[in-house]
Amino acid sequence: MVMNHKTLISLAGGLCIAAASPAQNPGDTFAPPVRLKAGEKFVGEQRYFPSPVFHDMNGDGSLDIVVGDLVGKLTVALRRPGDGPIAFEAETTLKAADGKDLKFHNW
Amino acid sequence: MSPQFVDFDGDKQLDIVAGTFSGSPFVAIGSEKGWQQPVEIKDGKGDRIVLNQFWNYETKKWDETKRCDPEDALKQGHGTSAIAWDQDGDGDLDLLLGDYDGGYLYLRKNDGKPGAPKFVGRNKPVMVGGKPLNVGKMSTPRIVDWDRDGLMDLVCSSMGDAYGDGDGGGVWLFLNTGSQKTPFAKAQLLIPLSKKESKQEPLRPDSGLYADVADCDGDGDLDLVVGGYTHMPKKGNAENEDTRTSCVWLYENKTSKKGPTTGAAKIR
Numbered sequence: 001m002v003m004n005h006k007t008l009i010s011l012a013g014g015l016c017i018a019a020a021s022p023a024q025n026p027g028d029t030f031a032p033p034v035r036l037k038a039g040e041k042f043v044g045e046q047r048y049f050p051s052p053v054f055h056d057m058n059g060d061g062s063l064d065i066v067v068g069d070l071v072g073k074l075t076v077a078l079r080r081p082g083d084g085p086i087a088f089e090a091e092t093t094l095k096a097a098d099g100k101d102l103k104f105h106n107w
Numbered sequence: 108m109s110p111q112f113v114d115f116d117g118d119k120q121l122d123i124v125a126g127t128f129s130g131s132p133f134v135a136i137g138s139e140k141g142w143q144q145p146v147e148i149k150d151g152k153g154d155r156i157v158l159n160q161f162w163n164y165e166t167k168k169w170d171e172t173k174r175c176d177p178e179d180a181l182k183q184g185h186g187t188s189a190i191a192w193d194q195d196g197d198g199d200l201d202l203l204l205g206d207y208d209g210g211y212l213y214l215r216k217n218d219g220k221p222g223a224p225k226f227v228g229r230n231k232p233v234m235v236g237g238k239p240l241n242v243g244k245m246s247t248p249r250i251v252d253w254d255r256d257g258l259m260d261l262v263c264s265s266m267g268d269a270y271g272d273g274d275g276g277g278v279w280l281f282l283n284t285g286s287q288k289t290p291f292a293k294a295q296l297l298i299p300l301s302k303k304e305s306k307q308e309p310l311r312p313d314s315g316l317y318a319d320v321a322d323c324d325g326d327g328d329l330d331l332v333v334g335g336y337t338h339m340p341k342k343g344n345a346e347n348e349d350t351r352t353s354c355v356w357l358y359e360n361k362t363s364k365k366g367p368t369t370g371a372a373k374i375r
Contacts, residue, residue, distance in 0.1 A: 027254075028297065029362055030298070030330075030331065030359060030361060031358070032311075033310075033312070033357060034357050036332070036354070036355050036356065042354035043354060044353055044354045045354050046353060049246075049335075050334035050335070050353050051247060052333070053111065053319045054319050054320075055112045063321055063323050066110055067334065067355060068110040068125060069108065070108070072108060072127060086323065096135070096142050096143060096144050097138065097140045098144065100144070102123075102135060102142055104108055104125050104127050104135075105127055105129055105133060105145060107129050107162035
């Protein structure tokens, strides 16, 4: 049998079935997590339940980070160009076409 | 909330879909001039799309309904996350609704056409291995071709215990089997449940994990960006001291993989 990434994932799925609880995915390993910075602050700092999504907001080919939160606000942290460590410009509030802050409803 | 950039109305402009704590999904329609203020996504009859619990804007109180329950109703649910994607492959965007309360994931099928959605009136639980998918207090689902087999897989993250001493949240991967009947394989843990072990410095997001997936460093594998709270030790004796600190974390994938992974494969 030819072993490739797909095969390994498939075998991993078989192992998962035998386990009482989900196993750590053996197909992917991650470095210890690091806090992302936007300007001088951490991305999502002092936000209620920050919920990030990658998106190229300015069309420069790099993925920026858009962060939502519990109260329905969205901020944008643009990716800084360069080959160094991943860094972002300071977060700014995402505006709607009417010029006001884009605000998702809540309660 | 769980923002998703997606062409919801089929006009080639990206819109923003998000579930909210009100219990209903919203969409901010995009145009060349920018995004409109978000509006609620309604079903084909013009009714609110909810699980069970929702904020009643008329009475200004929390409310509940069984109007949208599946035939085999599960535990009471609170839909606080939503993504749009074509789960049944019929060419239009369905909704996946994440359940903050019961931890399940529901499909709200679209019986309309691309750009003219007509969502059905009831939710249907997404199944894994013959049982409803459940990660416990779901934060958000994401759709991504994780293993690059041309099928969109499911990544779900969970809240964990955001207010007490219980275990924190994690991130799960459900690979797409290609079967309409059982579309997702059994869970694999990408990020294990947190034991809340930070001491001097935050070590990881412990609770309220909101994950997204992309190759952000361009090395050909998929990384995770995860928002959430880190629970730090108490500094004083106050019972109500909030020791949580929020931010967004990068989990860089160190797996060596070949082949392209592009933003286009990220979300439909």
